[in-house]
Amino acid sequence: MVEYLGRVMIGAPEGDIRDKFRRSGYTLTSQRRAVLDALEEAGGHPSTEDVYLIVKRKNPRVALGTVYQALAVLEEIGIITSKHWAETPTRYDLNLRPHLDIRCTGCGAVSEVPGVALGDLGAEIQHNTPYEVHNTTLVVEGLCPTCQRG
Amino acid sequence: MVEYLGRVMIGAPEGDIRDKFRRSGYTLTSQRRAVLDALEEAGGHPSTEDVYLIVKRKNPRVALGTVYQALAVLEEIGIITSKHWAETPTRYDLNLRPHLDIRCTGCGAVSEVPGVALGDLGAEIQHNTPYEVHNTTLVVEGLCPTCQRG
DNA sequence: TCCAAAACAGGAATGGTTATTGGTCGAGTA
DNA sequence: TACTCGACCAATAACCATTCCTGTTTTGGA
Ligand SMILES: [Mn+2]
Ligand SMILES: [Mn+2]
Ligand SMILES: [Zn+2]
Ligand SMILES: [Zn+2]
Numbered sequence: 217m218v219e220y221l222g223r224v225m226i227g228a229p230e231g232d233i234r235d236k237f238r239r240s241g242y243t244l245t246s247q248r249r250a251v252l253d254a255l256e257e258a259g260g261h262p263s264t265e266d267v268y269l270i271v272k273r274k275n276p277r278v279a280l281g282t283v284y285q286a287l288a289v290l291e292e293i294g295i296i297t298s299k300h301w302a303e304t305p306t307r308y309d310l311n312l313r314p315h316l317d318i319r320c321t322g323c324g325a326v327s328e329v330p331g332v333a334l335g336d337l338g339a340e341i342q343h344n345t346p347y348e349v350h351n352t353t354l355v356v357e358g359l360c361p362t363c364q365r366g
Numbered sequence: 367m368v369e370y371l372g373r374v375m376i377g378a379p380e381g382d383i384r385d386k387f388r389r390s391g392y393t394l395t396s397q398r399r400a401v402l403d404a405l406e407e408a409g410g411h412p413s414t415e416d417v418y419l420i421v422k423r424k425n426p427r428v429a430l431g432t433v434y435q436a437l438a439v440l441e442e443i444g445i446i447t448s449k450h451w452a453e454t455p456t457r458y459d460l461n462l463r464p465h466l467d468i469r470c471t472g473c474g475a476v477s478e479v480p481g482v483a484l485g486d487l488g489a490e491i492q493h494n495t496p497y498e499v500h501n502t503t504l505v506v507e508g509l510c511p512t513c514q515r516g
Numbered sequence: 517t518c519c520a521a522a523a524c525a526g527g528a529a530t531g532g533t534t535a536t537t538g539g540t541c542g543a544g545t546a
Numbered sequence: 547t548a549c550t551c552g553a554c555c556a557a558t559a560a561c562c563a564t565t566c567c568t569g570t571t572t573t574g575g576a
Binding site for chain 2: 300302306318320321327329330331332337340341343346348349350351352354355356357358359360361364
């Protein structure tokens with residue numbers, strides 16, 4: 217569950233995963249493990265369906281609903297994150313750090329955008345609203361190099 | 367179709383609306399006009415359903431699909447904008463200027479957050495990705511003052 | 517006025533996601 | 547080891563925002 221992209225480590229270490237399961241009260245079942253492995257195998261930003269197809273290769277008995285449920289649990293206990301783009305299924309990400317993902321409206325590919333300083337937008341927003349700010353996500357869309365040539 | 371919030375004008379002037387319809391080739395039908403009026407009457411950030419209910423008060427024959435279609439046209443020709451929060455219906459906005467909206471996860475209310483300088487995030491992102499950046503939206507969620515006391 | 521194109525009403529269909537239900541598994545206990 | 551109880555799971559139905567389809571109506575232009 218640890219993976220390297222260049223010098224950047226993504227994915228929680230095995231110990232952290234066990235800790236988070238233990239502390240949450242959820243159990244690390246074989247299905248949830250399989251979903252986690254599938255996320256790793258998929259790489260990048262798979263949808264629930266993507267994860268489901270990978271999991272099913274090794275265990276054809278797993279149900280799609282179980283994958284939805286497992287991903288919700290993994291997100292709740294802080295092992296993965298999710299992002300939503302309009303009119304497309306939710307994408308999941310092993311990368312827990314705040315970062316920027318862009319989605320190609322042509323082919324649906326999602327890539328990370330390095331080098332953009334987001335500052336502490338959450339704090340700045342909090343200063344300007346009476347709301348209690350819980351979540352700020354930058355949703356970016358565009359055309360990937362391949363689709364620009366389409 | 368012009369409205370004032372403090373000193374800030376929102377909503378395109380009548381002339382602009384006609385221009386945009388004429389240039390686009392779409393016709394300004396009574397249903398599309400009714401949808402635009404309903405957006406104004408609703409104020410804020412109504413969903414399609416919200417708009418539909420208002421339109422239906424004056425013309426019970428209008429179909430929900432027509433409202434979806436009309437809103438899509440209005441957005442396409444640049445009279446309104448839309449924003450999407452995860453797991454909730456699309457919200458529409460007469461405010462065409464780039465600005466920040468926060469949604470309460472308790473009651474669903476959407477409010478605008480003034481005073482946050484977004485800079486030109488789009489340009490900065492463009493410098494850091496080979497994608498052709500088309501759209502960057504900041505999606506903010508939290509709890510409104512009322513729901514904080516829940 | 518007449519015609520072809522665009523728009524509409526009504527309702528069925530779609531697709532991602534969630535809820536329900538009845539059976540299974542497994543960690544803790546005697 | 548055998549038992550128990552709750553968490554988990556598979557299967558499937560239900561949900562809900564949105565889109566699609568079909569036949570009808572409206573619209574703007576010849
Ligand atoms: Mn990412
Ligand atoms: Mn707004
Ligand atoms: Zn692409
Ligand atoms: Zn609220």
